[in-house]
Amino acid sequence: MTMTPEQSAWFAQTFDRLAGNVGQAVLGKPTTVRLVLTCMLAEGHVLLEDAPGTGKTMLARAIAASVQGSHSRIQFTPDLLPSDVTGVTIYDQKTGAFDFHPGPVFASIVLADEINRASPKTQSSLLEVMEEGQVTVDGVPHTAGRPFMVIATQNPIEQAGTYRLPEAQLDRFLMKTSLGYPDRAAAVEILAGSAQKDRSAALAPIVTTQAVAEMADLAATVHVDPAVLDYVAGLAEATRNVPEARLGVSIRGALAMTRCIKVWAASQGRNYVLPDDVKQLALPVWAHRIVLDPEAEFTGTTTEGVLARVLADVPAPQERQTV
Template sequence: MTTQQQDLTLGADFHDACQRILDAIDGVLDGKQSVARTALTVLLAQGHLLLEDVPGVGKTLLAKALAKTIDGDIKRIQFTPDLLPSDVTGVSIYNQDTHSFDFRTGPVFANIVIGDEINRASAKTQSALLECMEERQVSIDSVTHPLPDPFMVIATQNPIELEGTFPLPEAQRDRFMARISVGYPDRQAEMDMLESHQSTNPLDRVSPALNTGELRALIDAVKTVHVSEPIKEYIVSIGRATREHPDVNLGASPRSLLQLLRAAKATAAVSGRNYVVPDDVKSIAHDVLVHRIVLDRKTKFSGRRVDSLLDSILASIPVKADGRDVAAGS
């Protein structure tokens, strides 16, 4: 592919495809353009998304709307305490005719997997997703089965309700590229919702905006986005600052910095640029890092939140080159 073709893919064609997805989600979830944009960014960065918020604000609706914009294989898993790992990944069943074991794939074998209320599953079942999300494969009876490409997990959970739930361990949370909250809509958006949702299901109006082949092309285009050395140093400085902060018990992992880089590249591409600027990193840093940082007990009891701590870290770290100078390296 020539440079001119890459620019076209990352320019007009890329923007048109992204806008079709955003318009489709906006028709379902009123007044949540920034949330839809973040979800799209994670999709293009080949990450997984954790939707964490109170019931009834549209977490599952957002997940379904994003999934329906892709003409691929979509599966939904309703997590419950009695769900087994084999209910997620699949199971080998003995075939009496062939005298061998046949592997029956589970719902995780799909392009988009929606995990509803993931924190209701036991820790054993949650751990079944670890290999799937990180290595995009499933190992059963010493046999490795690759997952479809592209592959994305969109999980929802309610952070308020504690009865009958199993909090996600840090290793599981670290597999999610971003965690976002949908939040309550504004007054006008709620008025529009009462008008448009009363007689029909808004998901019925969503049609696929692109197929899996086109999605793979967009993902490949995101990989061509240029990242200068100052931006890489900026990302590493953010990660090290979270680990060295006196109020932090667990800082950002190396995996999270790699995912922050990928998310920043996708942010730049969605914004119409083929290079990353510091604002791309800052705009996505909270969604990528907040759920990975664990404050020490004293700081938690003082009432300080991870968001405010990360704000102070981002404000304290200088960038060696401004956006114009960074762009000159592309």
């Protein structure tokens, strides 16, 4: 069943209220806020590559507060163990049974701060819960619940003592984006409110976690014309044929784009997807999935440039495709 115009209007109104509420805590970054909310409603995860002190923790707290959800922050360090993330089973002598003590990953919004500072073994502890929404400890699965989103961060400058995320794990992040520094006007407003240490603490909830799950289900019913699906498939295939790329967009990446454009269209008040939605989301959804040849990188080729060329070369559909 396709989303009705009335449902798409309600979705867009609720989405705007959520973005506006989060924007009260994360000033001057409306586009990034909308991208992260899109990621949440597409039931994916986001990787933020930013310098310290740009508001990443504030963003996670603000989203959790806006949806009446729980929030946890995991500081990834070299000595962090997988059980510190997922939880551990402990034997209770009084009851004679094993009790599961959930780790910080069991929250609506999980901030994995500086994820590339932990060992690959600890990084991999997030793979199952990010992909399947559950954690298996001692053979027993434990559901993370809905909504569930991991906001992972990494510092693009300081790379000493870090472990680079492997391509397979990067591919599990629905989007990669950044907050960056605010403009002058937003910076002045932030400084004027310096007495308020945590802006997210004052936010009132807009919707419940149940409503967020319903919005995610509703977004999945947005109509995507076969011509747009063919466009997405053509773009993904084109990234795999670029001479400078060792690895292009996978099928998982194409599926990620399909999920994102549905939410993005609904946030604009439409119950159908346009080719322009694909173009607008190509960079945050696909740039981190493309692996360039080292020689191409040395000559100045970037994934952004590769995507721009692919978008220019692959023609967008001009009319609907009859089925």
